[in-house]
Amino acid sequence: MKYSSSKENYIKAIYHLEQEEPVVSTNALARQLSTKPASVTDMLKKLHEQDLLEYEPYKGVRLTESGKTVALQIIRKHRLWEFFLVEKLGFGWEEVHEIAEELEHISSRKLIDRLDEFLGKPKTDPHGDPIPDANGKMPLIEKICLMDLPTGIAADIISVSNQSADMLDLLKHYSIEIGTRLEITNRFQFDRSLQLIVQGKSKITISEHLAMHLFVVYAKETGSK
Amino acid sequence: MKYSSSKENYIKAIYHLEQEEPVVSTNALARQLSTKPASVTDMLKKLHEQDLLEYEPYKGVRLTESGKTVALQIIRKHRLWEFFLVEKLGFGWEEVHEIAEELEHISSRKLIDRLDEFLGKPKTDPHGDPIPDANGKMPLIEKICLMDLPTGIAADIISVSNQSADMLDLLKHYSIEIGTRLEITNRFQFDRSLQLIVQGKSKITISEHLAMHLFVVYAKETGSK
DNA sequence: GGTAATATTTAGGCGAATCTAAAAAAAATA
DNA sequence: TATTTTTTTTAGATTCGCCTAAATATTACC
Numbered sequence: 001m002k003y004s005s006s007k008e009n010y011i012k013a014i015y016h017l018e019q020e021e022p023v024v025s026t027n028a029l030a031r032q033l034s035t036k037p038a039s040v041t042d043m044l045k046k047l048h049e050q051d052l053l054e055y056e057p058y059k060g061v062r063l064t065e066s067g068k069t070v071a072l073q074i075i076r077k078h079r080l081w082e083f084f085l086v087e088k089l090g091f092g093w094e095e096v097h098e099i100a101e102e103l104e105h106i107s108s109r110k111l112i113d114r115l116d117e118f119l120g121k122p123k124t125d126p127h128g129d130p131i132p133d134a135n136g137k138m139p140l141i142e143k144i145c146l147m148d149l150p151t152g153i154a155a156d157i158i159s160v161s162n163q164s165a166d167m168l169d170l171l172k173h174y175s176i177e178i179g180t181r182l183e184i185t186n187r188f189q190f191d192r193s194l195q196l197i198v199q200g201k202s203k204i205t206i207s208e209h210l211a212m213h214l215f216v217v218y219a220k221e222t223g224s225k
Numbered sequence: 226m227k228y229s230s231s232k233e234n235y236i237k238a239i240y241h242l243e244q245e246e247p248v249v250s251t252n253a254l255a256r257q258l259s260t261k262p263a264s265v266t267d268m269l270k271k272l273h274e275q276d277l278l279e280y281e282p283y284k285g286v287r288l289t290e291s292g293k294t295v296a297l298q299i300i301r302k303h304r305l306w307e308f309f310l311v312e313k314l315g316f317g318w319e320e321v322h323e324i325a326e327e328l329e330h331i332s333s334r335k336l337i338d339r340l341d342e343f344l345g346k347p348k349t350d351p352h353g354d355p356i357p358d359a360n361g362k363m364p365l366i367e368k369i370c371l372m373d374l375p376t377g378i379a380a381d382i383i384s385v386s387n388q389s390a391d392m393l394d395l396l397k398h399y400s401i402e403i404g405t406r407l408e409i410t411n412r413f414q415f416d417r418s419l420q421l422i423v424q425g426k427s428k429i430t431i432s433e434h435l436a437m438h439l440f441v442v443y444a445k446e447t448g449s450k
Numbered sequence: 451g452g453t454a455a456t457a458t459t460t461a462g463g464c465g466a467a468t469c470t471a472a473a474a475a476a477a478a479t480a
Numbered sequence: 481t482a483t484t485t486t487t488t489t490t491a492g493a494t495t496c497g498c499c500t501a502a503a504t505a506t507t508a509c510c
Contacts, residue, residue: 006467026488039468041489046466058475058488089339099333106331108324114314231497251458264498266459271496283458283505 001070003050005105008074009033010043011052012104014063015071023060072136077112078104079125079132084115086126093126128215145194145211147184167213174204182216226295228275230330233299234258235268236277237329239288240296248285297361302337303329304350304357309340311351318351353440370419370436372409392438399429407441 003011013032017024026044030037048055052067063071081103085096106112113134116122123139124130130141171177175198185203186195192208206214228236238257242249251269255262273280277292288296306328310321331337338359341347348364349355355366396402400423410428411420417433431439 004466027486035467036469037488038470038490042467085336089336089343091335091339099331099336102331102333106324106327108327110316111310111314111324114316118314229496252456260497261499262458263460263500267497 002107003070007043007047007052008070008105010040010047011063011067011071012074012078014053014061015068015075018063023062025060029061069136072132072138074104076132076134076136077106079129080112080115080119080122082125082127083119083122083131087119087122096126124215128213130215141215143212144182144184144196144214144216145192145208147216170210174198174206175202176214182214227332228295232268232272232277233295233330235265235272236288236292236296237299237303239278239286240293240300243288248287250285254286294361297357297363299329301357301359301361302331304354305337305340305344305347307350307352308344308347308356312344312347321351348442349440353438364442366440366442368437369407369409369421369439369441370417370433372441395435399423399431400427401439407439 010029010033013029014024017028017032021028026037026040029044030040033040044053044055044061047053047067048061051064052070053061053063055061078100081100082093082096085091085099086093091099116134121133122131124141128143130139132138176182181199183197183200184194185197187193188195188205192211193205194208194211195203195205197203235254235258238254239249242253242257251262251265254269255265258265269278269280269286272278272292273286276289277295278286278288280286303325306325307318307321310316310324311318316324341359346358347356349366353368355363357363401407406424408422408425409419410422412418413420413430417436418430419433419436420428420430422428
């Protein structure tokens with residue numbers, strides 16, 4: 001099924017707003033899309049007819065499963081194109097969003113799967129946001145600073161959203177690289193710095209600033225189900 | 226200046242039709258764009274108001290200089306994206322046109338210039354059609370079978386529009402590769418085969434079929450102005 | 451040169467996506 | 481709870497790109 005760019009933008013916006021609150025209001029959508037509430041109502045009715053969202057007047061909206069699937073495909077395209085722009089064409093990560101907003105509406109499924117392949121099936125975009133796979137499944141990636149504290153669950157660094165020399169310098173200092181296993185043991189509220197165990201051995205403390213750039217994927221359970 | 230995808234398609238279609246006949250008719254355009262003559266008339270009036278073409282009712286249209294500039298930028302984008310799809314993503318040359326029809330409307334100038342760079346500033350797309358440079362200038366490329374005969378002007382192979390094993394095999398046989406200098410000395414009318422001098426030395430005869438796939442750029446004048 | 455065939459334009463309409471202004475429902479508050 | 485404020489929807493218009501049907505201009509041909 002193919003949808004207009006405009007519809008795709010609505011679906012994507014609803015998806016993002018749903019991350020904050022379970023039901024999305026007409027006004028919130030209008031704000032997000034820089035449009036007027038009346039226009040939103042019109043469009044919601046159309047999207048509802050296509051079963052992309054649950055909508056009852058005055059009650060706000062939620063994406064249906066089918067709507068979520070569409071949203072994830074758009075997000076996949078957006079983030080893969082961003083990755084391409086930065087890694088292959090040398091754009092700065094701040095300047096790619098706008099271009100990706102256009103590219104995400106290119107419809108060819110084959111194109112996006114081949115692009116994914118070409119880029120090496122990246123797990124996150126240049127901003128560190130996770131890229132859904134071809135089936136729309138998000139990798140379980142989080143900024144380490146957002147992880148729940150008392151889990152004791154180990155996590156592996158999967159990417160670093162900043163490749164500056166200064167960043168790499170710091171990572172080297174802490175002996176952190178792609179694949180390093182980390183475990184959070186404490187979060188100091190004063191500056192929100194994190195205490196970590198690196199590779200099950202050394203104990204370190206890192207700043208929130210650094211933590212914001214470390215993306216981790218939860219490590220597979222070790223044995224026990 | 227930015228134009229809608231629809232307008233860009235009109236401009237591109239007019240540009241292509243102008244290659245055949247100096248003035249483009251409403252009907253020809255309608256046919257090309259799979260639309261109705263009445264719709265074409267509507268659009269021509271709008272494009273005329275934007276000074277993209279010369280238009281007087283019942284007299285057909287021609288692009289203005291400004292219209293041509295726009296057309297060439299669209300063609301540049303189309304062909305660069307085709308090159309990308311084939312060379313980087315591994316698409317077959319037959320399947321890229323449709324996707325490029327969408328990609329050509331992505332507006333970022335910086336994107337297309339970086340893409341050009343990334344691809345190595347190719348001179349032709351996978352079908353062998355020339356790619357305008359950033360200023361809209363077409364490289365002087367021709368299928369060798371279309372070159373005027375008694376020129377004696379040398380030309381360098383700049384690309385080959387077919388990368389099959391059979392093709393490469395044949396080229397190897399003739400010692401022709403990218404950069405090889407060719408000079409046409411005769412065209413046999415019976416089968417339109419061509420007699421060439423390769424690298425100023427060996428004399429060979431190639432079929433029209435092969436010649437259709439050899440693209441050449443006129444060699445720079447050697448010394449004399 | 452006049453008439454028939456063809457090409458083009460005009461007139462009026464439609465769907466998509468937007469808008470403003472006004473009405474109606476829901477929420478907040480006195 | 482009654483009233484005010486806020487949110488949302490409805491009603492009616494606009495622009496864009498397209499359509500069909502009818503009118504008009506051009507061209508081709510007897």
